[in-house]
Amino acid sequence: MPRPGPPGKDPQPPRPPGERAVNVLWSFGKCLATLLPVYLAGYFGFSILLVLFGLLVYMGWKHSRLEKVMRLKSAMYLLENERQFTMGNVMRTKRDLPPWVNFPDVEKVEWLNKILQQAWPFVGQYLEKMLLETVAPAIRASSVHLQTLSFTKVNLGDKALKVVGVKAHTEHDKRQVLLDLYVSYAGDVEINVEIKKYFCKAGVKGIQLHGKLRVILEPLIGDVPLVGAITMFFIRKPKLDINWTGLTNLLDIPGLNAMSDTMIMDVIASHLVLPNRLTIPLVADLHVAQLRSPLPRGVVRIHLLEAEDLTTKDTVIKGFIDGKSDPYAVLRVGTQTFTSRHVDSNLNPQWREMYEVIVHEVPGQELEVELFDKDPDQDDFLGRYFLHSLINFSHMCWFSLKDVPSGSVHLRLEWLSLLPSAARLSEVIERNYNLTSKTSDPPSAAILAVYLDQAHALPLKKGNKDPSPMVQISIQDTTKESRTCYGTSDPVWEDAFTFFIPDPRKQDIDIQVKDDDRALSLGSLTIPLARLLESPGLVLDQWFSLENSGSASRIYIKTILRVRVAHTHTHTHAPSEPRPAHPLCSQGVLRIHLAEAQNLIAKDNFMGGMVKGKSDPYVKMKVAGITYRSHTIKENLNPVWNELYEVILTQLPGQDIQFELFDKDIDQDDFLGSGKEPKVGAEILLKGVSHRTKVRYVRSTSPRWDEACHFLVRDPREETLMVKVRENNVWTLFRAPMPCVTGPVSRRALAACSKDGADPYVSLLLLPDKKGASKRKTATKKRDLNPEFNERFDFDFSLEESTQRRLDLSVKNNVSFMSRERELIGKFLLDLDQVDLKAGVTQW
Numbered sequence: 001m002p003r004p005g006p007p008g009k010d011p012q013p014p015r016p017p018g019e020r021a022v023n024v025l026w027s028f029g030k031c032l033a034t035l036l037p038v039y040l041a042g043y044f045g046f047s048i049l050l051v052l053f054g055l056l057v058y059m060g061w062k063h064s065r066l067e068k069v070m071r072l073k074s075a076m077y078l079l080e081n082e083r084q085f086t087m088g089n090v091m092r093t094k095r096d097l098p099p100w101v102n103f104p105d106v107e108k109v110e111w112l113n114k115i116l117q118q119a120w121p122f123v124g125q126y127l128e129k130m131l132l133e134t135v136a137p138a139i140r141a142s143s144v145h146l147q148t149l150s151f152t153k154v155n156l157g158d159k160a161l162k163v164v165g166v167k168a169h170t171e172h173d174k175r176q177v178l179l180d181l182y183v184s185y186a187g188d189v190e191i192n193v194e195i196k197k198y199f200c201k202a203g204v205k206g207i208q209l210h211g212k213l214r215v216i217l218e219p220l221i222g223d224v225p226l227v228g229a230i231t232m233f234f235i236r237k238p239k240l241d242i243n244w245t246g247l248t249n250l251l252d253i254p255g256l257n258a259m260s261d262t263m264i265m266d267v268i269a270s271h272l273v274l275p276n277r278l279t280i281p282l283v284a285d286l287h288v289a290q291l292r293s294p295l296p297r298g299v300v301r302i303h304l305l306e307a308e309d310l311t312t313k314d315t316v317i318k319g320f321i322d323g324k325s326d327p328y329a330v331l332r333v334g335t336q337t338f339t340s341r342h343v344d345s346n347l348n349p350q351w352r353e354m355y356e357v358i359v360h361e362v363p364g365q366e367l368e369v370e371l372f373d374k375d376p377d378q379d380d381f382l383g384r385y386f387l388h389s390l391i392n393f394s395h396m397c398w399f400s401l402k403d404v405p406s407g408s409v410h411l412r413l414e415w416l417s418l419l420p421s422a423a424r425l426s427e428v429i430e431r432n433y434n435l436t437s438k439t440s441d442p443p444s445a446a447i448l449a450v451y452l453d454q455a456h457a458l459p460l461k462k463g464n465k466d467p468s469p470m471v472q473i474s475i476q477d478t479t480k481e482s483r484t485c486y487g488t489s490d491p492v493w494e495d496a497f498t499f500f501i502p503d504p505r506k507q508d509i510d511i512q513v514k515d516d517d518r519a520l521s522l523g524s525l526t527i528p529l530a531r532l533l534e535s536p537g538l539v540l541d542q543w544f545s546l547e548n549s550g551s552a553s554r555i556y557i558k559t560i561l562r563v564r565v566a567h568t569h570t571h572t573h574a575p576s577e578p579r580p581a582h583p584l585c586s587q588g589v590l591r592i593h594l595a596e597a598q599n600l601i602a603k604d605n606f607m608g609g610m611v612k613g614k615s616d617p618y619v620k621m622k623v624a625g626i627t628y629r630s631h632t633i634k635e636n637l638n639p640v641w642n643e644l645y646e647v648i649l650t651q652l653p654g655q656d657i658q659f660e661l662f663d664k665d666i667d668q669d670d671f672l673g674s675g676k677e678p679k680v681g682a683e684i685l686l687k688g689v690s691h692r693t694k695v696r697y698v699r700s701t702s703p704r705w706d707e708a709c710h711f712l713v714r715d716p717r718e719e720t721l722m723v724k725v726r727e728n729n730v731w732t733l734f735r736a737p738m739p740c741v742t743g744p745v746s747r748r749a750l751a752a753c754s755k756d757g758a759d760p761y762v763s764l765l766l767l768p769d770k771k772g773a774s775k776r777k778t779a780t781k782k783r784d785l786n787p788e789f790n791e792r793f794d795f796d797f798s799l800e801e802s803t804q805r806r807l808d809l810s811v812k813n814n815v816s817f818m819s820r821e822r823e824l825i826g827k828f829l830l831d832l833d834q835v836d837l838k839a840g841v842t843q844w
Contacts, residue, residue: 163181212234295562685721753825
């Protein structure tokens with residue numbers, strides 16, 4: 001009789017003997033499989049290190065698998081209990097909370113999530129049908145090795161995609177609906193694939209996907225379905241985590257897992273991350289290419305200047321002695337990535353590099369800057385910063401790096417607007433030629449968008465077979481390829497391409513239509529960009545006949561050229577202030593030539609100072625809130641740098657220049673001296689008579705003395721006023737004409753105001769000013785109707801101002817307060833723009 005089980009528990013039925021035998025055999029097989037590598041290593045004489053390496057790989061794979069499973073379970077739990085998690089952790093940082101908590105303009109859409117959950121099983125049915133009936137036959141037809149491929153299991157699971165929040169943008173284009181969907185998917189999806197010919201099984205069991213998906217409904221039309229097309233894309237790469245099964249378990253091996261995830265993300269980015277878009281047309285006769293690749297909103301020119309106070313990563317003797325770092329920067333905007341050169345052993349590196357980034361979406365695109373320490377094995381992280389707005393303004397800023405104890409990076413951003421006119425093209429090209437940069441590519445003056453629509457009546461291949469045409473579009477050294485349309489002589493590509501153009505006056509668009517093997521040419525076309533400059537709105541939208549092709553072969557292309565003009569406003573702010581400050585109108589550019597230094601102090605002494613050494617000098621310059629650092633010259637007390645720096649000067653105070661010299665050392669740099677703005681004095685000379693400013697030396701790049709001086713001039717047509725400016729004991733001579741107005745010399749035959757004649761004098765007033773400083777008067781001549789004054793009066797103004805000045809001269813009779821005699825004898829008004837003030841004039 002069977003033994004009764006313990007009280008309180010349900011008795012379990014005994015397992016059949018066959019099942020128990022299978023379990024025993026399975027356990028024995030696993031033990032044998034574990035010991036087999038050790039036996040084979042000893043049998044073939046392999047080193048024990050090979051076994052240890054295999055064990056290490058297995059442990060890493062196991063650890064990676066467990067981490068993925070735990071992340072997937074945690075994400076599932078969070079999505080199922082979002083409200084409880086949020087309410088229980090309201091005091092935590094914003095980073096841990098969903099978007100609808102962080103941002104008040106992001107709305108929850110629980111009704112949409114309920115609809116998705118209800119429809120999820122039917123989405124799974126559609127996916128299974130598509131994989132079995134469409135995807136699998138296409139894969140089997142692509143290669144003879146995959147003819148036995150089949151999907152053995154397709155199950156989307158019970159966990160539906162969730163929309164955590166929605167933000168609607170209504171302040172931009174009224175002809176579209178723009179939505180940002182914060183999507184999060186932690187699903188128990190299970191998809192298995194089998195290739196029977198090679199006894200190979202692979203699959204996926206669990207996926208995580210988190211990101212911001214932008215959905216654009218445009219154009220809005222006045223007919224059903226009210227929307228012409230749906231366009232969707234991710235603003236930046238989403239976060240992806242895949243739990244593999246079967247043979248693809250190998251992708252979870254440390255080293256391969258990061259590589260595989262990166263490759264998969266690159267595939268997703270090539271279709272769904274800006275500038276790539278997925279466009280689904282809902283009505284006919286739409287320009288899908290222009291919806292899929294609209295004209296960029298602008299271009300941002302990023303100047304990576306420098307960084308300071310970075311974290312030390314390269315330590316010596318296991319951290320007992322701090323070393324340096326070898327920093328470099330990685331900049332990302334969407335799928336556009338730029339990597340700077342690395343600077344050896346420097347915590348305050350200077351790059352002075354420039355990059356140009358196309359901005360496609362407003363709002364949404366962000367600039368991500370990450371700094372790393374270059375190492376032979378794995379680069380160390382030095383900090384990052386996200387700049388959330390790149391639109392419509394330029395600024396020069398210090399940004400404090402995040403996720404590290406210290407460090408900041410210095411960037412200068414220029415927003416370049418796109419103009420549909422070539423009126424300022426020459427100005428832009430000249431400015432770009434004067435712009436110095438360490439990058440090999442010159443700055444571009446324009447941006448070109450090429451919309452490749454379709455072709456007609458392309459020539460057939462040998463044997464009257466239809467070609468599989470693709471297009472290569474080249475401008476100078478840049479070539480881009482379209483997709484291939486298989487088996488047709490009337491292909492429709494609907495592709496778009498963007499090019500940077502340094503000088504559109506000298507460049508051409510070269511178009512080659514080829515078969516998919518790139519060997520057979522189906523036609524060619526050359527379009528000079530100068531022709532585009534002459535077209536209205538810088539647009540060509542038409543059919544073009546192909547050369548070296550059939551008689552009726554032609555291609556439809558739309559080209560749009562836009563001239564890039566820098567925005568006129570600049571923003572600056574300090575490292576501790578992540579927000580832009582007040583806009584500054586640029587007044588000009590100051591070029592600082594750091595030439596050399598002499599007779600510096602020797603700081604690197606030996607034997608307690610008994611043996612004099614040298615110094616390793618470098619210069620720090622601070623002007624207009626910007627710090628520049630020269631390169632270090634080894635062992636030299638008379639260094640020569642010959643470096644050039646450019647600074648934007650503004651009207652704000654604080655434009656002082658400060659110089660500091662240091663001796664570069666391993667531990668702490670020694671101070672060699674400092675200096676401020678040059679000492680500036682002025683001296684004014686005329687015919688051997690000189691006047692020096694009372695304040696002899698003023699420390700400023702724009703000195704102001706507020707002093708006046710007077711000279712007697714015999715003949716202003718022959719004499720020259722000289723101004724000498726003294727800067728650091730160096731005199732600079734300037735010559736200037738004398739804009740002056742000479743007063744009256746004499747008056748003849750005046751009218752008598754009484755029986756005794758008149759007591760005349762002359763009053764002068766320089767208009768439009770009516771203040772006392774612009775008034776002059778002569779001495780009074782007693783009882784004289786033919787007075788001679790022989791007096792001189794000077795008015796201080798520039799020649800440019802003379803076009804707006806008039807001289808009011810009045811001859812008056814000097815009378816007492818109680819007299820009844822008339823005062824005014826006569827007057828006239830002289831327009832100074834009618835007089836040659838340089839040569840002077842003497843006349844009645």
